[in-house]
Each structure stands twice: as C-alpha cells, then as structure tokens.
Amino acid sequence: MTTTIALFRGDLTEFEADVIVNAANSSLLGGGGVDGAIHRVGGPEVTAELQRIREVKLADGLPAGEVVSTNAGNLPAKWVIHTVGPVFDTDDDRSATLRSCYIESMDLADKLGAYTIAFPAISAGAYGWPIEDAARIAIEAVTATDTHLTTATFVLYSDEAYAAFASALGDAARTE
Helix, strand or coil: CCCEEEEEECCHHHCCCCEEEEEECCCCCCCCHHHHHHHHHHCHHHHHHHHHHHHHCCCCCCCCCCEEEEECCCCCCCEEEEEECCCCCCCCCCHHHHHHHHHHHHHHHHHHCCCEEEECCCCCCCCCCCHHHHHHHHHHHHHHCCCCCCEEEEEECCHHHHHHHHHHHHHHHHHC
C-alpha cells in the first residue's frame, strides 16, 4: 500500500492522528522539546504508563532506534509511539539508527491498527542532527516502508524544518 506523505507546519501536540510519535529520551520520563510537550499535554496517564513500562520491561531505558507505545492521554490521538533518536556525531554515522526510529514507529503503528501517523523531526533538535540530512533520512525511511498506514504527516515546528522536509519530499518524488 502506498502511504501519502504530508507536511504540516505547527504543534505536534495539537495534530490529530491515530498515532503521534514522540522524540523521547531513553529514560522515557520526559525531557525538553517535543518530549516535554508530549508529557505536558498528554498528562499523567502517559507518564504513568511509561513508568510502568520502565519498571516491567525497560529498567535501563529505551535504546536509540527502538520504540514503545502508550495511550495518548489528553493528546488528539489514540496512541503515542515513543522512540529515541540518535545524537548526531560527525565521527560515527548513526543514520541507520535514525532511519530505524521511523521504520519501527510505522511497524508498531501497523500492529496497533493505526491508519494515520504524525512525526516530528526526530533528532533534529537537541540531538543536533542537521535538519536537511534528518529530513532526507526521514522521507526516505517513510517512503520505503511497507505499511497499512494511509497517511504519514511530518508536523514541523519551524519554517526551517518545514522547508527542509519540503525539499527532501520534492527530491524523493523526482527520484521515483
């Protein structure tokens, strides 16, 4: 099935989708940026479920590139998929780990029975990934993933991120 890829300039915590993807840190217990916003808006239900997951399954936290899901609490979604993006490093190519964040999120969304998913620009904030490269990897990963999802939307908070994703999406369309 072909997944439609869309771009939206705005706040991920206000975007309606079956699944909202959280660019989490490995502790899963909140942080800054997207992660902090997901916890604030999602409310105590999201945090409580993540605390249970940490206690039962992930005592050492969630490794980069992997995913876990929770309820969405007060967010306009059914589920939140939490994934930990890699920290950018010029000496160590972590592109496969970043790609895994998107692929594993889509695979888990399929298992949950979702049809729509909304992504932030994973690793492109505090983790320092250059936005143009992060956008290219994200678009390539989502385009190449076989899924039942009908729509994957990148919800981008800044004009710069939106422009980078629009450029990457245009490049992907020209190479097909």
